Amino acid sequence: MIKYPFLEKDTTIGVTAPSSGVPSELHGLLNSAFKSMEKKGFKIISRETAWTQDKAKSAPAKKRAEEFNKMMLNGEIQLIIPPWGGELLIETLEYIDFENIQNKWVLGYSDISVLLLAITLKTGVATAHGTNLVDLRGEYSDDTTAMWQSVLSTKKGESILQYSSKKYQKEWQNDNPTPYIFNLTEQTYWKSTENEKVKVQGRLLGGCIDTIRHLVGTPYGDVQNFKKNYIEGDSIIWYLENCELTTTDLRRTLVQMKLAGWFENCTGIMFGRSPANTPVENYTVEDVYKEFSKELQIPILYDIDCGHVPPQITFINGAYAEVESNNGQGTVLQTFK
Template sequence: MLYPKALNIGDKIGFFSPSSPATVFAPNRFQRAKSFLEFKGFELVSGSLTGKSDNYRSGSIQARAEELNQLIRDPSVRCIMSTIGGSNSNALLPYIDYEALRNDPKIIIGYSDVTALLLGIYAQTGLITFYGPALVASFGEFPPLVDETFNAFMEILSCESNHHSYCMPQVWTDIKHNWEAQDSAKPTYQNEWKFLGKGTIKGRIIGGNLNTMAGIWGSQYMPEIQSGDILLIEDSLKGIETVERSFAHLLACGVFDKVGAVVLGKHELFDDKGTGRTPLDVLLEVLNSKVVPILCGFDSCHTHPMLVTPLGIQAEIDFDNLSFSLQERWVSAN
């Protein structure tokens, strides 16, 4: 495995738009996010497609790949962060400079559609990648939620360690506001994680956005699910029928026969189509009495605040003591 160097205050964070053009359709939130990280002491390096739009995407496939490769090849950039997700990040995978990343491992972080890049890079290089905040979507939020996201970001990325115990945020939100009109913090809900299982499960944590994984499934960019893996899955803005299909796909592929446990992230604005059922209800129906331990409601997902999940390292869920922890280093010392 390859480990990126830990992030220091003062380092350069490069940002890129592998799919949706958030720097164009949300300019106020973009500037707020950029200013937030600059105030925290980081130097932000703009990707070449910043301020550019090709309707549903930031640019052509080749232009988007080149934007990412420029940041990968820049030795001064120590962290590469997506601005947001979208639907088409998987198109970049054949054109990424994987050799440059092998020679200069750096932090690659994002979520949602960027799952394709995180898993593809890990599969091709062995580099530990990070399911975590995106610039515009995450750091454009208002305090106190953005502060909690930033603290979680730094807690994982700024120091070398081989252990981290996740703490459940006290509150969370998936309330949707007009990004350009929003001028204050969102209302929140009390938080809850559900531990459905017994004993302790250890395994490699892998996964991300479930809908996105379907776009790389069966390819060289999707890491093979191994026996005992802890599978992180989450989704956003989907209807119950789509979630049932996605879970049934995993069952048909034998995934639930292999994994040691599932970490089910919160589903942003889930549409239950009047059923009153939750994504957990759907998963349990699909499993049909198959015993798979589940940690439900984890906050590494589309909601605020957002925790950071390293992909490719050993983790542990203690279902008796209601804890989730990382058990292997994820960054190297500077």
């Protein structure tokens, strides 16, 4: 059985950086995010790693893990949101106290998805893949991003429906801020390897493929054990997003995951919009999707609202989902069962 945390109103958020912290010249972003969250009624407890950054990490691995472990055991904190992602979260995993993971939400994406996926696979506690903290610093959030709060406030046994965004951000325009942070200029259009309406059901698992691929073959990436212990034979829908990989590196990674059994009893894969997917020779990402869809005999959706090209839907690792896509629009119905 999956264990689902529940976000109560006006609760306390813990801010720690198990990957990258915020360097001093960008502390304004963090302070601004705190003010926005406090206006919404949340209390904030932040620790040292959120404010430091050196050599591609907020602090040495043990310190990052200890800070996270303490926040996990702090009864006042109900939700942990790192400031943002980074590069080297994987260094912390051997020091994370998985035996004492509490039933509380951890929310984030990018490198944070390594921790999210590891927690759900090892403990059966649901985790939330969605916005990071600094992207909540606006006067308000766009409709897609804003759903994080409703999703995390869904009770066990209940369902929550999210829709594809109307528009997405092609590039950051930091000199042209909007009240909701993002510059949403491009028409969202979910695509598919099928020529018809797509409907898939299963348990959600996923994250940033650049980083979660390094869990393959480790104790933190035991998908078979998760299936046996927590989801009683339910199928899986993978949601993945590519931050920096070329098409050939993406292909190698997907084949590795397949060989490791990650895609056994999988009903579909969703790929987020990507700033990468750089073609190698004339090998495009569409080629990758079509080949893989044919090999696994499952539909692949792509350019969905997930990852480094915002906004993004809040996906819950472990939740039962019904995903539909038709004519460029999509819905994700998640049930906490």
